[in-house]
Amino acid sequence: MLASSEFHLSPNVAAETGIHIGDGGLSIKRGGPHGHYQYEVTGHALEDQLYLIGTVMPTISAAYDLHRPGFYINPEQTWISLRYQSKAVALFKHENLGLPNGRKRNLSIPEAIRNDAHLMRPLTRELLATDGVLGFYNAGRNNPHKYPRIQIKLKASLVIEQLATFLRADLGISASCRSTMSVHEGRSPSLQQMLQVNRSEDIETWRREIGFSNPSHISRMMVFEALGECVPRTSIVDRLSFLCGYSSRLATSKPIAPGDLVAMVDRMTMRFGFPRVTGEAILQGISQINKRLGSNLNRKLPMLVNC
Numbered sequence: 001m002l003a004s005s006e007f008h009l010s011p012n013v014a015a016e017t018g019i020h021i022g023d024g025g026l027s028i029k030r031g032g033p034h035g036h037y038q039y040e041v042t043g044h045a046l047e048d049q050l051y052l053i054g055t056v057m058p059t060i061s062a063a064y065d066l067h068r069p070g071f072y073i074n075p076e077q078t079w080i081s082l083r084y085q086s087k088a089v090a091l092f093k094h095e096n097l098g099l100p101n102g103r104k105r106n107l108s109i110p111e112a113i114r115n116d117a118h119l120m121r122p123l124t125r126e127l128l129a130t131d132g133v134l135g136f137y138n139a140g141r142n143n144p145h146k147y148p149r150i151q152i153k154l155k156a157s158l159v160i161e162q163l164a165t166f167l168r169a170d171l172g173i174s175a176s177c178r179s180t181m182s183v184h185e186g187r188s189p190s191l192q193q194m195l196q197v198n199r200s201e202d203i204e205t206w207r208r209e210i211g212f213s214n215p216s217h218i219s220r221m222m223v224f225e226a227l228g229e230c231v232p233r234t235s236i237v238d239r240l241s242f243l244c245g246y247s248s249r250l251a252t253s254k255p256i257a258p259g260d261l262v263a264m265v266d267r268m269t270m271r272f273g274f275p276r277v278t279g280e281a282i283l284q285g286i287s288q289i290n291k292r293l294g295s296n297l298n299r300k301l302p303m304l305v306n307c
Contacts, residue, residue: 007064007088007089007092007096009112009113009116009119010063011118011119011121011122012059012062012063012122013063013064014113014116014119014120014121014122014123015059015063015122015123015125015126015213016059016060016063016064016126017093017097017099017109017110017113017123017126018122018123018124018125018126018127018129018130019041019056019059019060019126019129019130020039020041020093020099021099021104021107021109021123021127021130021131021154021156021159022126022127022129022130022131022132022154023041023042023043023130023131024039024040024041024042024099025039025040025041025042025102025104026038026039026090026093026094026099026100026101026102027039027040027090027101027102028090028091028094028101035087037085037086037087037089037090037091038083038084038085038090039083039084039086039089039090039093040081040082040083040084041056041060041081041082042079042080042081042082043056043079043080043130044078044079045073045074045077045078045079045080045301045302046078046235046236046237046301046302046304047216047235047236048080048214048216049080049236049286049301049302049304050214050215050216050236050265050275050282050304051129051213051214051215051216051275052080052082053275053277053282053285053286053289054215054265054274054275054276054277054281054282054285055129055213055214055215055274055275055276056082057069057082057285058275058276058277059126059276060082060084064086064089064092066084066086066089069082069083069084070082070083070084070085071083071289071292071293071296072297073293073297073299073300073301075299077299077300077301077302080301097110098110098111104155104156106158107154107156107158107159108156108158108159108162109123109159109162109163114162114166117166117170120166120170121209121210121211124163124166124167124210125210125211125212125213126213127152127154127159127163128150128152128210128212128214128217129212129213129214129217130214131152131153131154132150132151132152132153133150133151133217134148134149134150134203134212134217134220134221135148135149135151135220135230135232136148136149136220136224136229136230136231136232137149137232138229144228144229145229145230145231145232146224146228146229147198147200148198148200148203148224149196149197149198149203150195150196150197150203150206151194151195151196151197152194152195153180153182153192153193153194153195154192154193155190155191155192155193156193157179157193160177160193160194160195161177161193163175163195164176164177164195167195167197171205171206171209171210172205173197173202173205173206174197174198174199174202175195175196175197175202176195176196176197176198177193177194177195177196178193178194178196179191179192179193179194180192180193180194207221211272211273211274212272212274213272213273213274213275214274215236215265215268215274215275216236218268218272218274219236219239219240219243219268220239221272222239222243222268222271223239223242223243223250226242226243227249227250230250231250234250235252236304237253237254237255237256237303237304238250238251238252238253240253240256240260240261240264240304241253241254241256243264244256244257244260244263244264254306255303255304255305255306256304256305256306257305257306258283258305258306258307261279261282261283261304261305262278262279262280262282262283263279264279265278265279265282266278266279283305286301286304286305289301
């Protein structure tokens, strides 16, 4: 692992900063040998499974030379955290990039990244991957869901404003911003800022200039390309099953075969550039994570693959 003084801004660090702003968190407790320096990334245990293994972990490895995180999955098996112990990385993020310790108050995009359009691209891509959605909507009841829309929601209004400025000024993308109440199960409603991109030509500019790195989003795009629409409220298992040819329509489905997952991941990478590792590597990662979760917590990841 590199010392904090050796870290430098790169596309990998910018991408990883986008992951951090969206789904990451720092826990720093100073105190000599008893200090605690942890960085973690949390995602949906099913929808984000391919993203965490195939994009987040290799991005963190490339940015900071960190490997083999700890894993924690909640008892309900709905979310999972990757946990890295590194004083050098934690202090670089906090002291050099200005990312907060603990709760993400007063959050903003680091100035050095904000002032570099080439670094803003990977950061923006990962903000969508972590705290956004690529969806398809209809123009009226019973009409096909064929109109693409990007939405990113954050409590950090300044990040949304900075992101919108970049999209408008550097890429000519029409991005609207507004406040919205967000309701999560088991939590009180909270006020969030939402960035939205609606026009098909702007979505195409996003795809060309920024890209998509979360296989959950990529699978929606691929379903749209195959059917001319992608209805909402489907799971990644449903979409992968359809894309693998298990069904002629998008429907509630069961996990897919290992070989089909390998082929689908490699197909995504060929067309979209993500995930960053092969399907075989992701399949191996799922097996290793399940082994470690099983030995520590007697839990496993929700099933994407019918092993």
